[in-house]
Amino acid sequence: MSLYDQIKAEQLAFSYEDSNIFTELTFSIEKNQSVLLLGPSGSGKSTLAYCLNKLYPEAVDGELKGSITFEGRNLDDFKPGELNQKIGIVFQDPESQFCMLTVEEEVAFGLENFHVPRAEMEAKIDRALEWVGLQAEKKTTIHTLSGGQKQKLALACVLVLQPEVIILDEPTANLDPLSSSDLVKTIARLKKERPFTLIVIEHKLDDWVELIDRCLVLDSSGTILFDGTLVQCFGEFAPYLQKEGIWLPKVVEAGITAKNAGMYKGERLPLRNHELLSGLEDSVAFLKKENKTISKKEPILEVSDLHARGHLKNINLLIHKGELTALVGANGSGKTTLSKCLAGLLPLMQGEIHFLDVPLSKWKEKDLFQRLGYVFQNPEHQFITDSVYEEIAFGLEHRATALDNLEKIGLEKHANAHPYSLSQGQKRRLSVATMLVHEQELLILDEPTFGQDANTAREIMEILDEKSGAVFMITHDMELVDQYADTVHVLDEGEIIFSGAPESLWDNHEVVNRARLKLPFRKQLQKDLVRRESHVTT
Amino acid sequence: MSLHEVNPSVKAFAVVISILILSVFFDPITPLVTILWVVTVTFIFGRVSFKKWLLLFAPFLFIAIIYVWSTMLFPRLQAGDSVIWEWGFLTLTAEGFQRGVSLGLRVLSFATLSIMFTLTTKPTDFLLSLMQQCKLPPKLAYGIMAGYRFLPLIKEEFQTLQNAHRVRGVARARTIPEKVQQLKRYVIPLLAGAIRKAERTALAMESKGFTGEKNRIFYREITVSRIDWLFFILMISAVILSAFISWKLGYLQYYNREL
Numbered sequence: 001m002s003l004y005d006q007i008k009a010e011q012l013a014f015s016y017e018d019s020n021i022f023t024e025l026t027f028s029i030e031k032n033q034s035v036l037l038l039g040p041s042g043s044g045k046s047t048l049a050y051c052l053n054k055l056y057p058e059a060v061d062g063e064l065k066g067s068i069t070f071e072g073r074n075l076d077d078f079k080p081g082e083l084n085q086k087i088g089i090v091f092q093d094p095e096s097q098f099c100m101l102t103v104e105e106e107v108a109f110g111l112e113n114f115h116v117p118r119a120e121m122e123a124k125i126d127r128a129l130e131w132v133g134l135q136a137e138k139k140t141t142i143h144t145l146s147g148g149q150k151q152k153l154a155l156a157c158v159l160v161l162q163p164e165v166i167i168l169d170e171p172t173a174n175l176d177p178l179s180s181s182d183l184v185k186t187i188a189r190l191k192k193e194r195p196f197t198l199i200v201i202e203h204k205l206d207d208w209v210e211l212i213d214r215c216l217v218l219d220s221s222g223t224i225l226f227d228g229t230l231v232q233c234f235g236e237f238a239p240y241l242q243k244e245g246i247w248l249p250k251v252v253e254a255g256i257t258a259k260n261a262g263m264y265k266g267e268r269l270p271l272r273n274h275e276l277l278s279g280l281e282d283s284v285a286f287l288k289k290e291n292k293t294i295s296k297k298e299p300i301l302e303v304s305d306l307h308a309r310g311h312l313k314n315i316n317l318l319i320h321k322g323e324l325t326a327l328v329g330a331n332g333s334g335k336t337t338l339s340k341c342l343a344g345l346l347p348l349m350q351g352e353i354h355f356l357d358v359p360l361s362k363w364k365e366k367d368l369f370q371r372l373g374y375v376f377q378n379p380e381h382q383f384i385t386d387s388v389y390e391e392i393a394f395g396l397e398h399r400a401t402a403l404d405n406l407e408k409i410g411l412e413k414h415a416n417a418h419p420y421s422l423s424q425g426q427k428r429r430l431s432v433a434t435m436l437v438h439e440q441e442l443l444i445l446d447e448p449t450f451g452q453d454a455n456t457a458r459e460i461m462e463i464l465d466e467k468s469g470a471v472f473m474i475t476h477d478m479e480l481v482d483q484y485a486d487t488v489h490v491l492d493e494g495e496i497i498f499s500g501a502p503e504s505l506w507d508n509h510e511v512v513n514r515a516r517l518k519l520p521f522r523k524q525l526q527k528d529l530v531r532r533e534s535h536v537t538t
Numbered sequence: 539m540s541l542h543e544v545n546p547s548v549k550a551f552a553v554v555i556s557i558l559i560l561s562v563f564f565d566p567i568t569p570l571v572t573i574l575w576v577v578t579v580t581f582i583f584g585r586v587s588f589k590k591w592l593l594l595f596a597p598f599l600f601i602a603i604i605y606v607w608s609t610m611l612f613p614r615l616q617a618g619d620s621v622i623w624e625w626g627f628l629t630l631t632a633e634g635f636q637r638g639v640s641l642g643l644r645v646l647s648f649a650t651l652s653i654m655f656t657l658t659t660k661p662t663d664f665l666l667s668l669m670q671q672c673k674l675p676p677k678l679a680y681g682i683m684a685g686y687r688f689l690p691l692i693k694e695e696f697q698t699l700q701n702a703h704r705v706r707g708v709a710r711a712r713t714i715p716e717k718v719q720q721l722k723r724y725v726i727p728l729l730a731g732a733i734r735k736a737e738r739t740a741l742a743m744e745s746k747g748f749t750g751e752k753n754r755i756f757y758r759e760i761t762v763s764r765i766d767w768l769f770f771i772l773m774i775s776a777v778i779l780s781a782f783i784s785w786k787l788g789y790l791q792y793y794n795r796e797l
Contacts, residue, residue: 055741084747095691096735097742099684101662108757113747121757157746345701366707374705380727381695381702395707420730434706 006031006165006197007052012066014047014057021047021062022222031164034191034198034211036230039218040245041453042423045201048218049167052199053087054078085114088158092170094150103129103145103153104138110161128160132186147331148179152186159190165197172204173451176330176476178516181207203453205249206521209234209271219244235268245455250479250521251276258286273528287526297321300442300470301342306351310337311494315351319442324464324471326481326502329491330516335474336377338491339444342472343374355442373435375445379427382434383419391419391434402437409433409463425456432460436467445473449480482506482520490515541584541658545766546667549659552773553651559777560647564793566639567784568777569647575776576650584658591653598649602642609638661686667760677750684739688732695731699724 005028012025022044029035039045050056054075057064068075070083091097100106107125116124129135132152137145145153151171158166168187172180184207191198191211202208215233217226225244226237233241234252242248242256251270258264258276263286266279280286298321306315312334319325319342329335340346342353344360353360355372376382385391388411393402406412409429414422419430428448435443448464449457464471465484475481481488481502488505490498498511505511506523519527541549560569580586611628619631665683668674703723711720784790 050741053745055744059737059741059744081744081747081749081751084745089745091738091742091745093738096738099680099687099739099743101687105662105757109743109748110746112754112757113749113751115753115755118755118757118759125757161747340701343705345704365704366709369705369707374701376698376702378698378731380730381699382706383727384703384706384708384723420726 004030006071008069009052010067012048012051012064012068014044014051014062014064016047016060016062020222022218025066025218025222025224027216027224027227029197029199032195032197034213035200036205036208036212036215037199037201037218038215038233038241038246039225040220040455041425041451043218043220044222045218046169049089049169049199049201052165053089053167054083055089081113085161086163087165087167088161088163089167089169090151090154090158090171092173094147094154094174097154098142098150101141103134103140103142106142106153107157107160110157114161124160128156131159131190132156146179147174148176148182151175151179151183155183155186162194163196165199167199167201169201170203171200172202172207174331176516177478177518179331180204181518184208184211187211203247205247206251209249209251217241217244217246231268231271234271238269242454245453247454251525254521254525255279261286273525274532276525277529277532283525283529287522287529300356301472302354303342304352304354306341306353307349308337308341308346308351309349310334312338312341313494315496317489317496317499319470319472320487321441321470322468323486324473324484326485326488327472327474327491328476328478328481328488328515328517333491333515334494335491336446339374339446339472339474343372343444344368345374369440370438371441373438373440373443375432375435375443375448377446377450379431380420382431386418387415388417388419388422388430389415391430392437394434396437405433405437409459425452428452428456429460429463432463436463439469441469443467443469443471445471447474447476449475449477478518478520482522490517539583539765539769541579541654542660543765544658544769545671545760545762546659546664547671547760548762548766548770549655550664552770553655555770556651556773556777557648559774559781560644562793563781563784563790564640564644565784565789565791566636566643567787567789568780569640569643571780571783572647572777573643573650575780576647576654579773580650580654580657584654586657590657594653594656595649598646602645602649605645606638606642609641610634663760666756666758669754670756670760671762673752675750675752676748676754680743680748684736684743688735691735692728692732695728696724699727 008028010026013023014021025048037045037048047056050059051064052068056062070078070086075083098106100109104125107128108121111121111124126135126138129138132155134149134152134156137149142150142153151174154171172183175183187198188211198211200208200212209230212230215226215228215230216224217233219225225240226233234249238248238252239256242253249271251273255264255266255269255276258280259269263281264270264276264279265281266275270276270279277283299318300321301319303315303317307313315338327335327339337346341348344353344363355363355368360368383391385394389402389406392405393399396402403412403415406415409432411422411426411430411433414426419427422430432445432448443464445464448460452460461480461484464473485502487500488498488502489496490505490511492515497515498505498508506519511517512519556572560572580591581588610630619633621629621631622635623630662683665674665679669676669679708720708723711717781790
């Protein structure tokens with residue numbers, strides 16, 4: 001046992017409504033360490049984080065066994081609220097973690113709780129806002145902030161209390177690629193200036209690699225699968241993690257692919273791009289991307305000169321039969337609004353949308369939605385019956401085919417369950433499947449892989465990739481765009497600033513920067529390779 | 539001086555006391571003078587947009603007109619009432635007319651006072667003031683504040699839900715059992731969503747050390763000054779003055795369960 005163990009958990013088990021979330025967790029975290037908490041969805045990562053902070057089990061009817069100590073003191077000995085000053089937490093959803101109206105009031109909220117004298121408050125608030133770069137927004141009302149700004153505010157609210165431990169529970173889940181990197185950079189800078197213990201739960205790992213020293217991995221049954229250094233975790237154990245459905249940094253994933261293909265000769269899997277490049281025998285061959293060829297280019301949906309509520313203007317776009325089209329853009333650029341317009345769910349102010357050569361306004365709603373599907377961000381919104389089977393069978397003429405469809409998405413065992421009782425990934429698969437049963441010719445999806453673990457995300461993308469009709473999806477994930485999309489449209493402040501193949505988007509630096517996008521891993525690696533070679537030759 | 543700067547609790551107190559005084563009397567003049575006074579104050583010291591004011595005022599005006607109409611034309615006839623106009627079963631008496639107008643103006647006087655308060659007070663300020671001046675428990679106040687933030691989110695969620703069901707091909711409900719079924723389909727996800735949001739917000743508040751403890755130090759101190767009490771006295775005096783004018787003109791009457 002190290003002297004510096006700040007948090008210690010022994011034989012920790014948590015059960016909720018008769019099911020075990022996690023069991024027999026024993027670990028300790030040293031002061032000022034940066035720990036990455038990994039696990040497939042449903043493995044109890046968030047629950048564990050809330051237990052460390054003493055929010056659980058009080059907030060739910062759960063039962064916590066075992067003991068947690070913070071700096072040698074058992075958590076039970078802390079007065080209500082006392083521990084929260086030492087352990088701060090930033091949550092995933094930027095919408096529901098605030099209770100005040102303006103930025104300064106929200107930051108002050110924590111100070112008020114801890115009886116900080118009023119005379120000291122203002123200076124502390126100013127300093128916290130300066131740390132995260134929100135000084136200019138001090139008097140702004142919170143709901144006008146962007147998603148990235150809201151997460152920075154959430155961080156400021158925690159920082160202002162100067163905690164010794166900061167827990168981040170998927171802080172970048174709702175952010176666009178650039179805002180995510182931005183937040184990670186902010187945290188890295190703050191940690192350098194003023195050390196604190198960091199516990200991160202996260203899916204998008206690439207930005208974090210430089211910051212993390214240690215990984216703690218839970219498996220789906222809630223026991224510790226791995227506990228050790230980041231290098232060991234991804235360098236050696238990554239293939240096991242991949243099997244569990246745990247997200248890996250893109251470079252590690254590429255390393256596994258290269259190794260399986262016999263192209264990578266490094267001793268352990270690479271953690272950084274240059275390590276991958278030096279381990280590759282033939283980097284050019286590895287980076288080659290098979291170009292999809294599409295024979296017929298028949299339009300299925302045609303948008304001309306569309307203007308709509310919010311700030312969409314001058315939108316012209318074509319969706320072709322059999323293509324997978326991606327829509328990307330920063331938080332608040334109007335992606336969801338546009339996708340809803342395409343499905344006829346929002347009125348247009350100007351312009352026309354033709355679906356199968358007929359104006360959208362001329363379609364009868366019932367016929368339209370037999371041929372055009374829309375998958376909402378929250379799968380629960382789309383459930384209308386009391387059982388999984390009925391969800392699929394709803395509106396089908398031949399109800400017998402429903403079982404086949406259930407088998408396809410691997411839910412046949414849950415046919416009689418209530419849709420709400422499914423896990424997050426199962427709910428998502430079901431909501432996509434309900435939109436596939438009519439063999440709709442066009443399927444529109446609003447971030448279909450959002451919040452899913454790696455396995456579910458892959459399954460969903462495979463379903464979409466195999467689908468015969470056209471697919472139009474909103475996403476923040478540039479890897480998906482690079483891997484699956486035939487065409488990509490970039491939305492920036494309500495205007496389409498780019499339409500074309502992903503490959504030509506990656507070469508257009510101006511658009512990539514303006515729309516707060518990031519290059520996919522493959523392109524970034526290519527760039528690194530070029531830089532490396534020019535470095536060698538000079 | 540601006541109405542927006544008056545201490546919200548004092549302002550609310552003034553409105554409540556004014557309404558209590560007004561409810562003692564039942565005549566057309568007292569509420570009429572009060573209405574004129576309150577509307578003047580609202581627009582001069584509140585700098586309220588006329589459109590917003592009218593939007594809130596219109597429903598009360600509608601109710602008042604209906605009151606006046608029904609009391610006027612279907613009066614409780616008493617011996618000695620002077621009939622002004624008669625047609626079929628409709629009878630208009632001078633007493634009935636006065637009672638109708640009194641009732642209508644009474645409704646409008648309550649309305650103008652409440653609207654003045656609503657349009658010149660920020661909900662957060664009111665809650666902060668209630669905690670600081672009236673010792674409202676923070677648990678309750680912050681609960682209301684969080685709930686208030688949820689309202690637009692729930693409305694948005696309802697619209698999304700409607701759209702999601704349209705896409706699934708759920709036909710518009712026509713018969714009553716269909717409507718019950720539809721309500722069930724909406725209510726469960728809406729409640730599930732609202733509860734989840736509430737839980738998350740509660741957790742976030744707790745994580746910042748909120749325990750509901752009463753002795754908080756507030757970042758924004760809401761104070762009570764002499765100007766606030768001056769406002770209070772002015773408002774109450776104006777109502778009493780209205781009653782006095784009415785008495786001078788010979789109209790003043792106590793409320794005697796007229797309706």
